[in-house]
Amino acid sequence: MSQIETLKARIEADLAPSIKSLVLDRGELTLTVKAADYLAVAQKLRDLPEFKFEQLIDLCGLDYSSYKDQPWEGPRFCVASHLLSVTHNWRLRLKVFAPEDDLPVVASVNGVWSSANWFEREAFDLYGILFEGHEDLRRILTDYGFIGHPFRKDFPVSGTVEMRYDAEQKRVIYQPVTIEPREIIPRIIREDNYGGLH
Template sequence: MSNAQEILLTRLQQHFGVTLQQSCIKLDEITIEVSSSQLLSTCQCLRDDFGFSILIDLCGIDYLNYGIADWEPSSRVTGTGFSRGVSTAIYQENTEATQRRYAVVYHLLSIQHNQRLRLRVFTDGEPPRIPSVIDIWNVANWYEREAFDMYGILFEGHPDLRRILTDYGFIGHPFRKDFPLNGYVEMRYDPEKKRVIYQPVTIENRVLVPKVIRHDNRYVD
């Protein structure tokens, strides 16, 4: 944590006041959170008044089951590797923030002041919606299309919100936590129809963790 970061955080807290739902310094970077209704005005102010003229990245987050651990090592074994002793469905306390599912994170850079900032905003409704920031940072165009493709987040005001990474006709959003690992459909070439067709997934899940068998006198009755 540097003195410049502390000064910037104080300025942000004083300027935005109660608009900031959260503000802190984590991982050597300032993180602030605002509501979706305050997103555009906050971003405009960050660009014009605080010098954050560059949007480095924009990404979606799915907090489904956040804070719920399916694996917890026992006290007698290591916490990593194949020798873990585990218990399923170990539930941790969920905070109010984790009960909201989708969020968008904006990573900003000020070349003028040589500072970075992380802005998080939770979406509204289902399907999740949030205003587009293209009019503030034009580079957000493809970033928002990627977040829409992967998470199904709708960016209101986006001029051309289409999928950008998945194929035409793709079903679902693959970065959502409840999206099956094998997907819903698979693609193959049909020699009879002489074209590529889509069909329900026929791949079966396989257990890839090997079973460790130790020939040791400690395990002999």
């Protein structure tokens, strides 16, 4: 049995009630858990000696509102974490879907892995996913007055508000976006003897 298959068997044995799916594909293991069990599973993955995932390498938000250019059946917002066990030298992708699309909320794992702090703030800022229990959940990449969440698939490409410095007022002002749509047709230049061809 390979190392990744050993990890899969241990997860199936110890975390069975919390598993929504457990997929081994292309040498990578993805565990999707129920939102209600997310924090407890994260603590077990860190603390139980058979798992010992000491490090959270990455955490990001995902918007599944359209997936592979097709309608998506199921919850829209997901949080994916990438975990590393230095002790056992294995990796795991841990996923959880927010139960509500209108107000996506999942538990914060910042108390389990402190590296989740800024990652969760980024997912909140860009996707609007709320992390229950996070002590300092505020925007990290966009301006404090920014409206919306720019990585959501329904966010307008040009945005809705632009910010600029007004020299007369000597301050930053916000105004509706003034981008005018235009059709861009590439200009093709043909030369009669391009590359020595006639």
